Amino acid sequence: RYLSEIGNPLNGAFGLPSDFEDVGVATSHDGGCAWILKEVFVVTLKERIERLQVPRNAVAIFGLGQVGVVLKADGVIAYIDPFLSDPTGHRAVPILIQPEEVTHADIVFITHIHIDHLDPTTVRGIAKASPQAKFVAPLNCHQTLLDCGVTEDRIIHPPVDQPFDLGILHFYAIPSAHYGFDEVDGQPSYLGYCITLNGVRIYHAGDTILYDGLEERVRTFAPDIAFLPINGRDYYREKRDIVGNLTFWEAAQLAVNVGVKLVIPTHWDMFPHNSENFARFADWLYHHARDQHFHVLHAGELFVFVKEGE
Numbered sequence: 001r002y003l004s005e006i007g008n009p010l011n012g013a014f015g016l017p018s019d020f021e022d023v024g025v026a027t028s029h030d031g032g033c034a035w036i037l038k039e040v041f042v043v044t045l046k047e048r049i050e051r052l053q054v055p056r057n058a059v060a061i062f063g064l065g066q067v068g069v070v071l072k073a074d075g076v077i078a079y080i081d082p083f084l085s086d087p088t089g090h091r092a093v094p095i096l097i098q099p100e101e102v103t104h105a106d107i108v109f110i111t112h113i114h115i116d117h118l119d120p121t122t123v124r125g126i127a128k129a130s131p132q133a134k135f136v137a138p139l140n141c142h143q144t145l146l147d148c149g150v151t152e153d154r155i156i157h158p159p160v161d162q163p164f165d166l167g168i169l170h171f172y173a174i175p176s177a178h179y180g181f182d183e184v185d186g187q188p189s190y191l192g193y194c195i196t197l198n199g200v201r202i203y204h205a206g207d208t209i210l211y212d213g214l215e216e217r218v219r220t221f222a223p224d225i226a227f228l229p230i231n232g233r234d235y236y237r238e239k240r241d242i243v244g245n246l247t248f249w250e251a252a253q254l255a256v257n258v259g260v261k262l263v264i265p266t267h268w269d270m271f272p273h274n275s276e277n278f279a280r281f282a283d284w285l286y287h288h289a290r291d292q293h294f295h296v297l298h299a300g301e302l303f304v305f306v307k308e309g310e
Helices: 045-051 120-129 139-147 214-221 235-239 248-258 278-288
Strands: 022-030 033-040 058-065 068-073 076-080 107-109 134-136 164-166 169-175 191-197 200-204 225-229 262-266 302-306
Touching: 045 058, 058 200, 068 191, 068 200, 076 191, 120 139, 169 214, 200 214, 214 248, 225 248, 248 262, 248 278
Parallel strands: 076 107, 107 134, 200 225, 225 262
Antiparallel strands: 022 033, 058 068, 058 302, 068 076, 164 169, 169 191, 191 200
């Protein structure tokens, strides 16, 4: 929403669009000076994604909640683990875009088969609305994707470490460990993606815990941005069959150890019974690695990362 002081008729000075519409007015007074806060139309997330122009050597990131994000750069729009329904009735983050509204997706990355990462309602809607989209997922997701209307020619199951070029987006997959790897035909059932788009290198872990070799793999990729889960794990959640992830301090330490330029914590906001206070992540960095850059991305937020010096 835009807020403007309309005591000054030059609304353009406050960044208002020329076609804004009023939907409500509230007034307050401060020291005898009347200010009017004018609530104007809210541009939908779909419109925000499609209208945004991204500069060279930059990537725009829109938060979707849980670990889901939208990446946009150089004319490419990629979704990672979009979760745009509420099958349990317990989600704490609003659905900001309906699956059938996603007509602009070029690529949809799925990290694994759990419903908050591969949601049939979401995949079915996007597959129909974006017939041009490719779906990248672990091998054990194949039948679910077919059942959601994704045809064979649109599905990519990337073998670990094999590079792929989808236009100007380049990527390869590395294993994630949701405790184990649960391999199918020698390939892990949980993947992280190393993506290069518009000169920016992005690592998205999906869900994972630490395992021997993960630091080396991520360090070799040298990401500018890393998306890492921070909700952790414990005995009581495991007794309820909730598979855990990195703790907040493990994620922070991993980011520091691999030298990532910017770390974005994920998996902290969607379900109150399986979340984490991101302030603990920030506090750990404050006490142990103040030079490590981080950003807490909220659902609906736009964050633009610009890679300087190239």
